[in-house]
Amino acid sequence: MNDASSPVADTIAAIWRIEAAKVVAVVARLSGDLGLAEDFAQDALVAALESWPRTGVPANPGAWLTTAARRRALDRLRHERIVAPKHSQLAAEWGAARAEREAAQRAQLDAALDDDIGDSVLRLVFTACHPLLSAPARTALTLKVVAGLSTAEIARAYLKSEATIAQRIVRAKRTLNAAHVPFELPRGEALEARLASVLEVVYLIFNEGYAATAGDDWMRPALCDEARRLGQLLRQLLPEEVEVQGLAALMDIQASRLSARLDAAGEPILLLDQDRSRWDRPLIRRGLAALARAEALPGPFGPYTLQAAIAACHARAATAAATDWSRIVALYDALMVAAPSPVVALNRAVAVGMAFGPAAALALVDTLAGEPALKDYHLLPSVRGDLLAKLERLDEARAEFQRAADLARNARERALLYARAARCAAEAKASSRAK
Secondary structure: OOOOOOHHHHHHHHHHHHHHHHHHHHHHHHHOOHHHHHHHHHHHHHHHHHHHHHHOOOOOHHHHHHHHHHHHHHHHHHHHHHHHHHOHHHHHHOOHHHHHHHHHHHHHHHHHHOOOHHHHHHHHHHHHOOOOOOHHHHHHHHHHHOOOOOHHHHHHHOOOOHHHHHHHHHHHHHHHHHOOOOOOOOOHHHHHHHHHHHHHHHHHHHHHHHOOOOEOOOOOHHHHHHHHHHHHHHHHHOOOOHHHHHHHHHHHHHHOOHHHOEOOOOOEOOHHHOOHHHOOHHHHHHHHHHHHHHHHOOOOOOHHHHHHHHHHHHHHOOOHHHOOHHHHHHHHHHHHHHOOOHHHHHHHHHHHHHHHOHHHHHHHHHOOOOOHHHOOOOHHHHHHHHHHHHOOOHHHHHHHHHHHHHHOOEHHHHHHHHHHHHHHHHHHHHHHHHO
16 A cells, blocks of 8 residues: 555554454454464554555445454464474374364364454453453553553553563463463353452543543543443443443543533533533433442442442533532542542542532642652642642642642643643733733
8 A cells, every 4th residue: 555644544543443352352252362463453444545446445345354354264274284294303292182182173173264253352251351460560551552552651550561461461461371361251160260350451441541641642432332332241241240231431530521521622620610411311220220230239349330420410410500419529538448549549638629618629639749640640739739739729720730730641621721721820910910
């Protein structure tokens, strides 16, 4: 393809962002090797870049890419079956073990050829969340392969070097391959053992779509859609799990605000300033139904159900002023017990500020200043700046918004924070003149 910036190339790039995880997931199950699956998927992308400018984008581009990648995987498997017997030095190692491997390979091949693409990505998520891998490796691998984030984006999200993240991903793939981990949904206790990690990773994917860590776009809605799709598959798979229902509810209710989070110029609009008539009411109803299902199930509420209940308080309020902030504070109290963290404490402080005034919240925020986990977290000075502005301590507020903007890695969010800093400076100047 001669012109990499052509409209067709842009279309292919957009399609690839949506379809890549599905293609890799299907081919991984076929090949049994995640690294090879990514290579075959990239081969299919190259084929699309060469073919589609001449033939046009197919009616079902995802199926085209998947078929192209699967053909390459099948060619590789057939080649190995032909070539391998010719290596005489391997003959002594064959026999019963060879027959067993070939039977397993045939079974894997048959299953992959009959694969339902609808749940192939979910299989990939459960595989990437295998207990053989460390928690950081599980997260990095899933965000790379399923969410399609670059190594640089993952590194920025976790404040690690690109080399560290790249090593984690490479080692994770090697570990899965060396252990011959099948690309399938686990059953019984094995499924339960991986569920918490899967829920965490699915929500990480959603959050990266809801508020992008870095880059020029504040949101990446395609990631939200993929996370919600995985959440619905999990609901079908595990309808009696409280936290599965809770996560699905949380993502649907949060996603209902997506169209209201940007203005016509693409600039961010904060929650309290959003036009609630633009919130997606059918999506809210679906989220509230999933929350009701979670609340009806036996067992304690976990962090996702509690966060869904907090989101529901916003969704049920006709206006920002009508929000039940006292209930939100109580829910954050419960969340601090279920899943304590400095970020939860910061969010609770925001709710306290809305319920009981900015002075009470500022006292809580100031206790978090020494938290190592919040050292480079831009929302800590952002929240502090907001509270100081409400207390009319405008010079201090300006400094906090400036610091928050300097720490922010998303261009849209950085611009918003710089604008708030400038507004505080202008208001402080006007106030000084009035005196």
